[in-house]
Amino acid sequence: MGDNKRRFVIPGEVITTGPYRPEQNVILEGKKIIATKVGISEIYDDSVKVIPLTGKYIPKSEDLVIGKIISHSSLSWEADINSCYVGMLPGSDVFGRNFQPDTDEMTSKLKKGDLIAARIVNFDRSRDPLITIADRELGKIDSGELVRISPSKVPRLIGKQGTMIQAIEMATNATITIGQNGLVIVACENPDGLLKAKKAIQMIDEQAHMANLTDKVKAMLESNSV
Amino acid sequence: MGGRDSDLVLLDENGIRCDGRKVDETRNISIKAGVLKNANGSAYIEFGDNKILAGVFGPRDVHPKHMSDTDTGIIRCRYHMSPFSVTERKNPAPSRREIEIGKVIKEALRPAVMLEKFPRTAVDVYVEVLQADGGTRCAALDAASVALADAGIPMRDMVSACAAGKVADTIILDVNNEEDQAGQADMPIGYMPNLGKVTLLQLDGVLTPAEFKKCLETGIEGCKQVYEIQKQALKDKYFANGEQQ
Numbered sequence: 343m344g345d346n347k348r349r350f351v352i353p354g355e356v357i358t359t360g361p362y363r364p365e366q367n368v369i370l371e372g373k374k375i376i377a378t379k380v381g382i383s384e385i386y387d388d389s390v391k392v393i394p395l396t397g398k399y400i401p402k403s404e405d406l407v408i409g410k411i412i413s414h415s416s417l418s419w420e421a422d423i424n425s426c427y428v429g430m431l432p433g434s435d436v437f438g439r440n441f442q443p444d445t446d447e448m449t450s451k452l453k454k455g456d457l458i459a460a461r462i463v464n465f466d467r468s469r470d471p472l473i474t475i476a477d478r479e480l481g482k483i484d485s486g487e488l489v490r491i492s493p494s495k496v497p498r499l500i501g502k503q504g505t506m507i508q509a510i511e512m513a514t515n516a517t518i519t520i521g522q523n524g525l526v527i528v529a530c531e532n533p534d535g536l537l538k539a540k541k542a543i544q545m546i547d548e549q550a551h552m553a554n555l556t557d558k559v560k561a562m563l564e565s566n567s568v
Numbered sequence: 569m570g571g572r573d574s575d576l577v578l579l580d581e582n583g584i585r586c587d588g589r590k591v592d593e594t595r596n597i598s599i600k601a602g603v604l605k606n607a608n609g610s611a612y613i614e615f616g617d618n619k620i621l622a623g624v625f626g627p628r629d630v631h632p633k634h635m636s637d638t639d640t641g642i643i644r645c646r647y648h649m650s651p652f653s654v655t656e657r658k659n660p661a662p663s664r665r666e667i668e669i670g671k672v673i674k675e676a677l678r679p680a681v682m683l684e685k686f687p688r689t690a691v692d693v694y695v696e697v698l699q700a701d702g703g704t705r706c707a708a709l710d711a712a713s714v715a716l717a718d719a720g721i722p723m724r725d726m727v728s729a730c731a732a733g734k735v736a737d738t739i740i741l742d743v744n745n746e747e748d749q750a751g752q753a754d755m756p757i758g759y760m761p762n763l764g765k766v767t768l769l770q771l772d773g774v775l776t777p778a779e780f781k782k783c784l785e786t787g788i789e790g791c792k793q794v795y796e797i798q799k800q801a802l803k804d805k806y807f808a809n810g811e812q813q
Contacts, residue, residue, distance in 0.1 A: 350807045352799055353680075353717050354725030354762040369682075369724065376762065378682060378722040380806055395806050397720020398608065398627065400686075426627040426689045467687050468638070494720065551806065 347385045351377035357390055365391035395551065399425045399493035399523040401462050401471040408483070408521035409473065411456045416443045419452055421460065421473065424493070424523040429460060429473040436475065457483040457527070459519055479519075486519070486529030489540055491547040493524035498550040499543060506546070506556055513563035514539040538563060576750055579736040586746050587616075594730065594742040594790055599711065599801035601718045607694075609719025611801065613711040616744060617701035622711035624719040626691035636690070641683035645674035645693040647708060653700045669705050670695075676709055676729070676758040676768035682722040691721055702745030703731045706756050709768065714798050718805065725760035726798055727767055730790030732757065732783045734775060739782045741790045753779075757787035761795040 351357060356374045364370045367379045368390050377383055381394040401407070401423065409421030409429050421429040434441040436451045452458065459480050465471035475481045491499065499520060500507050511518055516530035516539040526543055530536040542559050549555060578586055585591065595616030604610035607623035630636035647670040651657050673695065681691060693715070695708040706729035713727040733743035735751035743754045753773025759766055766788075775783055 350803060352726065352802045353723035354760065355799075356762060367722065371724070371763065374762075376724065378724065379720055380717050380802055394720055396609070396718060426629065426686060467685075 347383075349383045350381075351383045351392060352380050353378050357383045357392075358385060361388075363389040365389045367392035367394055393497065394494045396492070397494050399423070401425055401427060401429075401465045402522070403462055403465055405462045405522040406480075406520070407460055407462060407473070407523040408488070408519065408525035408527060409458050409460050409523075411452050411454055411458065413454060414448045414452070416448065419448065420470075421458060423460075423471070423473070424490075424521075424525055425471075427465075427470050429462070430470045431458070431460065431473050431475065452482060457488065459483055459521070459527070483519075483527055486517075486527040487536065487540065489526045489528060489543050491524050491526060491543060492550075493522070495547050495550040496520060496522055496524060498555070499526070499546050501556060506559065509556065509560055510539055510542045510563065513560075514542075518543075576746055578747060578750060579738055579740075583738075585735070585740065587744060589742075591738055591740045592786065592789070594793055595744065597710075597794060597797050599714055599797055601714050601801045601805040607715070607719070609715045609717070609721070611711045611714035611718060613707050613714075615703065615707035615710070616742075617699060618697070618704055618707045619699040620704065620707050620711050621696045621698060622708065622715040623694045623696075624691065624712070624715040624721070625694075626719070626721065627686040627689035628692070630688065630690040636688045639684070639687055641686035641689045641691060643674055643678055643681055643683060643691045643693065645670045645677070645695065645712070647673055647695045647697070647705075649697040649700060649704075653697045669708070672705060672768060672770070673709050673712060677712060677716065677727055679765070679767050680713070680723045680725050680727050680760055681716060682724060685722055691716070691719075700745075702748045703743055703756070705729070705768075706731050706758070709758050710794055710798060714801055717802055725763045725765075726795060727758050728761055728791040728795040728798060729756065729758040729768060730787055730794050731755060732787035732790065734773065734779060734783065739779060739786055741786050753783070755780075755783050755787060757784065757791060759788055759791035761792055 355377050359373045377392045379394040381392040383392050407423045409423040412422045413420045419431040423429040460473040463472045463474045514535035519527040528539050598614045600612045603612045609624040611622050693712050709729040731743045734753040735747050755771045758768025
């Protein structure tokens with residue numbers, strides 16, 4: 343992976359100069375590559391990016407998000423996806439191709455206040471992001487507890503190749519669904535496991551900047567106190 | 569404020585100013601990022617005797633709706649002085665001066681903030697002056713810029729601000745209240761230190777072209793000093809525990 347140099351940066355700081363491709367949260371100004379957010383810069387073989395440490399969720403195609411239905415028209419639902427934009431879920435996505443706005447009752451499938459696991463299909467900034475629940479792991483969420491964390495800390499909760507989240511799931515026997523927008527659903531049959539998993543998630547949210555967090559979380563999970 | 573007579577000695581024969589500073593010295597500045605829980609980003613600055621709090625929300629929905637722009641986000645700024653920020657009670661209703669400074673701060677921040685990434689949304693900056701002692705617009709701009717970075721709003725660069733001016737026919741850095749009242753010129757400067765661009769430039773008073781040039785250079789030097797403090801404030805909040813992998 344070449345010299346994968348990591349550094350703390352703030353907006354405006356020059357990360358490097360040279361023939362690199364600017365990726366997330368960096369801009370090219372002349373020959374300089376400049377960070378646009380507070381975060382950790384990473385330089386790869388041919389690209390540079392900044393992992394942000396703060397900020398709201400901005401929808402991105404293919405992201406899995408947890409949303410809450412806030413309203414509907416006769417054609418589509420609107421879901422709060424913890425962002426500055428609302429998610430649009432078209433009726434045809436739920437009722438199938440022969441969706442008939444005049445006969446199909448929207449509330450029979452999803453009501454105001456329902457939680458859904460959805461995927462962002464398309465977002466071009468000129469319209470609200472289009473979401474879908476037509477996939478195996480998507481759809482209405484019937485059970486579990488909702489935990490809110492800062493969206494910028496989601497990558498930390500997942501960990502490298504999903505190590506962190508696997509550690510929590512293994513130790514507590516919980517099923518955890520992580521939305522890229524910072525909403526997390528924890529489902530577990532054992533109440534102690536549920537509490538422990540919730541505590542671990544909150545701990546990661548609070549201490550995301552600490553080194554060797556995985557070990558700390560593991561130690562917490564192995565201890566018997568809840 | 570063309571050189572009013574007063575007993576105050578603005579600059580003594582040793583080049584020391586009324587508050588004991590040298591001509592090219594700023595007041596003590598300290599900034600703390602992330603002081604408010606409910607705002608998306610916040611900062612508190614003490615710039616000499618100025619005490620200013622800044623809070624940032626956004627990007628979020630625009631209300632009233634007609635203000636929103638389909639091509640880009642908008643930035644709004646409210647600058648407000650508390651009734652107790654000055655010696656005589658200040659009427660808390662927004663005055664002409666406050667509306668103007670709000671506009672000036674907004675326009676000084678706009679080149680730095682990448683609003684085009686969030687069409688149809690607004691970024692709201694609220695600045696509250698708790699104690700004023702000259703140069704509040706610069707101090708407010710410094711705090712607002714740190715608060716924007718704390719809120720995670722993409723920015724091309726930080727905005728640092730500092731005033732320069734002229735008292736007793738000498739160019740000085742960071743004009744305080746007495747120097748502003750009795751001095752010959754006051755020039756607040758907002759500057760993007762990495763891009764080397766000026767985003768705010770106002771001048772109250774009279775300067776010759778040569779003095780103006782000197783004043784601008786002095787002010788930009790001050791902005792660079794402020795930038796180091798802004799940088800430290802953000803690093804203290806986010807990287808204090810020193811995770812470096």
